[in-house]
Amino acid sequence: MPILLDGKKLASEIKEELKNKTIQLKSAGGKVPHLSAILVGTDGASQTYVNAKVKDCEEVGFESSKFVFDDTITEEELLHEVDKLNNDDRVDGFIVQLPLPKHINVDKVLSAIKPEKDVDGFHPVNFGRMASNLPAYIPATPYGVMELLKRYDIPTRGKHCVVVGRSHIVGSPVSILMGSANYPGDATVTLTHRFTENLEHYTKQADILIVAVGKPGLITADMVKEGVVVIDVGTTRVADATKKAGFALKGDVLFETVAEKASHITPVPGGVGPMTRAGLLMNTWLAAKNEIYG
Numbered sequence: 001m002p003i004l005l006d007g008k009k010l011a012s013e014i015k016e017e018l019k020n021k022t023i024q025l026k027s028a029g030g031k032v033p034h035l036s037a038i039l040v041g042t043d044g045a046s047q048t049y050v051n052a053k054v055k056d057c058e059e060v061g062f063e064s065s066k067f068v069f070d071d072t073i074t075e076e077e078l079l080h081e082v083d084k085l086n087n088d089d090r091v092d093g094f095i096v097q098l099p100l101p102k103h104i105n106v107d108k109v110l111s112a113i114k115p116e117k118d119v120d121g122f123h124p125v126n127f128g129r130m131a132s133n134l135p136a137y138i139p140a141t142p143y144g145v146m147e148l149l150k151r152y153d154i155p156t157r158g159k160h161c162v163v164v165g166r167s168h169i170v171g172s173p174v175s176i177l178m179g180s181a182n183y184p185g186d187a188t189v190t191l192t193h194r195f196t197e198n199l200e201h202y203t204k205q206a207d208i209l210i211v212a213v214g215k216p217g218l219i220t221a222d223m224v225k226e227g228v229v230v231i232d233v234g235t236t237r238v239a240d241a242t243k244k245a246g247f248a249l250k251g252d253v254l255f256e257t258v259a260e261k262a263s264h265i266t267p268v269p270g271g272v273g274p275m276t277r278a279g280l281l282m283n284t285w286l287a288a289k290n291e292i293y294g
């Protein structure tokens, strides 16, 4: 049986640590961290995630604020809202929940966030600093994955890490971090994507396999080697009438059979998802303490 990488348990440990640090900060007369979130539209999953982020803040004693806009908001109006938060001294960091409606240029909006308040780590300045191994806000999911590897003492130096998916949110940053001169890192990294021919040729070589594509069941047992460490970032909602919510969450990895070959594996739900939320809280703490930009 593989070791289950329990993101839910780790995330609650991290939240407990942050809660204690916030209590200490407060009793020393310090300003409590404040996270804001912008949500555009009515996508069910996005609503769930933003509400969960607000709840996480409450649980650790951070302040939070949520700004919800109709999906008819123009790009100019949204940029104005971003600017308001850039200039609001009460707010230490903020996020714009993705995806955004198609008529809005995502890159333009993310680039409008002040790098010092970009707790999602999506701004090109933070991305560039991360790639240069300088202090930076690291996107929440890669941050969560790194913390998971670290807290479970998974060796990474010299290991072959195969990343499936090259998104700006997960695949691309996680491949940079795994190849960087840190722990977790120092791995030999292969970044695969939708145009990779013969995907299993690469996945079969992985000592550590990180999958972030959003295609349920993409990775099957015949595509991995014995002893692999599997990090499944996928969380796709698949219709399921037997569930109260009307859907089930599915990872990119066919858990039941891949788990038989893996040494360690993340479950879905309860693996990387909760660690993403913990990653955002850790970035918000850093923003409030000016620990990245000093």
Ligand SMILES: Nc1nc2c(c(=O)[nH]1)N[C@@H](CN(C=O)c1ccc(C(=O)N[C@@H](CCC(=O)O)C(=O)O)cc1)CN2
Pocket: 048, 049, 050, 095, 096, 097, 098, 099, 120, 139, 140, 141, 169, 235, 249, 268, 269, 270, 271, 272, 273, 274, 276, 277
């Ligand atoms: N601005 C951002 N937008 C998006 C990000 C992000 O990091 N910043 N990432 C994803 C969504 N996401 C965070 O926003 C996210 C995804 C999943 C989870 C999570 O806790 N998943 C749970 C299950 C929750 C459920 O029942 O649906 C799990 O896997 O156990 C948290 C956050 C895209 N957008």
